[in-house]
Amino acid sequence: xxxVEQDPGPFNVPEGATVAFNCTYSNSASQSFFWYRQDCRKxxxxxxxxxxxxxxxxxFTAQLNRASQYISLLIRDSKLSDSATYLCVVNEYxxxxxxxxxxxxxxxx
Amino acid sequence: ExxxxxxxxxxxxxxGQTVTLRCDPISGHDNLYWYRRVMGKExxxxxxxxxxxxxxESGMPNNRFLAERTGGTYSTLKVQPAxxxxxxxxxxxxxxxxxxxxxxxxxxxxxx
Numbered sequence: 037x038x039x040v041e042q043d044p045g046p047f048n049v050p051e052g053a054t055v056a057f058n059c060t061y062s063n064s065a066s067q068s069f070f071w072y073r074q075d076c077r078k079x080x081x082x083x084x085x086x087x088x089x090x091x092x093x094x095x096f097t098a099q100l101n102r103a104s105q106y107i108s109l110l111i112r113d114s115k116l117s118d119s120a121t122y123l124c125v126v127n128e129y130x131x132x133x134x135x136x137x138x139x140x141x142x143x144x145x
Numbered sequence: 146e147x148x149x150x151x152x153x154x155x156x157x158x159x160x161g162q163t164v165t166l167r168c169d170p171i172s173g174h175d176n177l178y179w180y181r182r183v184m185g186k187e188x189x190x191x192x193x194x195x196x197x198x199x200x201x202e203s204g205m206p207n208n209r210f211l212a213e214r215t216g217g218t219y220s221t222l223k224v225q226p227a228x229x230x231x232x233x234x235x236x237x238x239x240x241x242x243x244x245x246x247x248x249x250x251x252x253x254x255x256x257x
Contacts, residue, residue, distance in 0.1 A: 079248035135188040
């Protein structure tokens, strides 16, 4: 079983749509959680951290459920520029990040 | 301010040859990490330096890989001898303490 599991997609959505990604992780001792964004042939970049209380940054909302070991990302009002691979990332300890394989999002006009 | 820089951006070598990848972290970042993504797989941790010391090298695949960070500034990752399964993208990242990791654009290695 993979340590961090994500649906690879691709998710093909029209502009303006709302799309949700989910992720599960296996190590219950994991300390912190993130969503990263990676554009084609580029480096991963931090999109947002994820907290149990839920957090929002503009059109993006992230949520963590520690009991279920489940992380989600919601994107509202999708833009063409949101097209990318979204990586679910778990910090097991000391910044040793464990990455999911990523979910591909394609936003079309 | 310059970000994390990696060199070369792409290297093509034959099986059995040696390649050395270089990473320059963001100035002042004591923590430096190497990760890699092999074809079709997720990005995986290789090792972590704090200044010049190896804090965690649990992800290094085998003894053909040697990472150094002499003087605690830039780091090198040498693969000797390279095998076909070493092909992939090698990412370097740096951080201030346990803060956000900033990644370089990666060095793409192709072993023929």
